[in-house]
Amino acid sequence: xxxxxxxxxxxxxxxxxxxxxxxxxxxxxxxxxxxxxxxxxxxxxxxxxxxxxxxxxxxxxxxxxxxxxxxxxxxxxxx
Amino acid sequence: xxxxxxxxxxxxxxxxxxxxxxxxxxxxxxxxxxxxxxxxxxxxxxxxxxxxxxxxxxxxxxxxxxxxxxxxxxxxxxx
Numbered sequence: 001x002x003x004x005x006x007x008x009x010x011x012x013x014x015x016x017x018x019x020x021x022x023x024x025x026x027x028x029x030x031x032x033x034x035x036x037x038x039x040x041x042x043x044x045x046x047x048x049x050x051x052x053x054x055x056x057x058x059x060x061x062x063x064x065x066x067x068x069x070x071x072x073x074x075x076x077x078x079x
Numbered sequence: 080x081x082x083x084x085x086x087x088x089x090x091x092x093x094x095x096x097x098x099x100x101x102x103x104x105x106x107x108x109x110x111x112x113x114x115x116x117x118x119x120x121x122x123x124x125x126x127x128x129x130x131x132x133x134x135x136x137x138x139x140x141x142x143x144x145x146x147x148x149x150x151x152x153x154x155x156x157x158x
Contacts, residue, residue, distance in 0.1 A: 006120055008120070008122070018121075018122075021121060021144070021145070024144055025123075025140060025144060028140075028143055028144060030136065030139075030140060031126075032125055032126030032127055033123060033124070033125060033126075034124040034125065034126055035123070035124035036121060036122065036123050036124070037121070037122045038119060038120070038121050038122075039119070039120045039121075039122070040117060040118070040119065040120065041085055041087070041117070041118045041119065041120040042097075042100060042115060042116070042117050042118075043087070043097075043115065043116045043117075043118070044112060044114070044115050045112070045113040045114035045115070046111055046112060046113065047110075047111030047112075047113055048111055057109065060109075061104060061107075061109060064107055065100070065103055065104060065107060066100070
């Protein structure tokens with residue numbers, strides 16, 4: 001079973017990578033870019049086939065390793 | 080209109096970040112992790128309200144800046 005985890009900085013936390021992308025898009029002539037946030041996406045291939053168990057395991061992975069929950073939020077998609 | 084871009088290393092391209100995550104998950108006692116790939120997710124807030132135009136603009140952003148199309152693939156979601 002495949003899981004996809006999105007890890008984004010929480011809103012309110014300064015995102016210098018996103019700001020750099022926004023400025024670069026402006027320099028390249030792209031107009032109307034009101035905001036950019038950059039995060040991580042992690043695709044995990046699991047041996048587990050039970051959706052509920054897989055979701056519990058991946059959530060634990062996020063809490064322990066993948067996200068810094070002080071400044072980052074995460075979401076888990078399975079499929 | 081919001082756009083979300085996923086940028087992943089193409090399959091076959093070595094992903095040291097993903098490998099590091101896989102090893103770290105193993106060290107933490109998570110079993111059954113068969114593979115991990117790590118990529119970027121970029122959320123862009125656009126002034127454009129037309130879906131077709133926004134998709135064309137974001138695709139151009141990917142080609143010019145957001146993805147290195149030699150080694151990375153990207154996908155665009157609008158909504």
